[in-house]
Amino acid sequence: MQVAYRAHNLFDAHLARHVLEDAGIPAFVFGENLLGAGGELPLFGILRVCVPDPCLADAESALQAAGLLGAGLPGEDPDPILEDDPGLLPA
Template identity: 70%
Template sequence: MQVAYRADNLFDAHLARHALEDAGIPAFVFGESLLGAGGELPLFGVLRVCVPDVALPDARAALQASGLLDGPQDPTFDGLPEAGLLPA
């Protein structure tokens, strides 16, 4: 198994898993049962969506096509010519 997607939260992990399964790629969410131990474990890097080794290139293509591999967008600065320093 190879990690195809590292999720920040459970919703993103399951979105990725469903996108992969819709593309015909078997996927499994690892770390889901560890979320209840948040006080004992770091809260980042726990959730991973894994696929079989041979399916990794197809999985990356499916995740890219679904928009899940795009970086987060900041809606605060959409449409502004330059963010720079703004008056308070």
């Protein structure tokens, strides 16, 4: 299995899964059952939509056609820390 999409939230993950399944690509949402353990797991990067290895290129095309991949690359962190971001500043 290869990660075709890293989701921001559960709705985003299932939207990507349905796009892939409509294109005839089997997909599975990993991390869905871990959302209840939010206090003990990192809050981001848990949800991943995975496809079988041979289907990765077709999955990327289907997700891009649906507008889910945008400028980001598959497998990229949905909330990257930008180099120019100063972070929290004092008031």
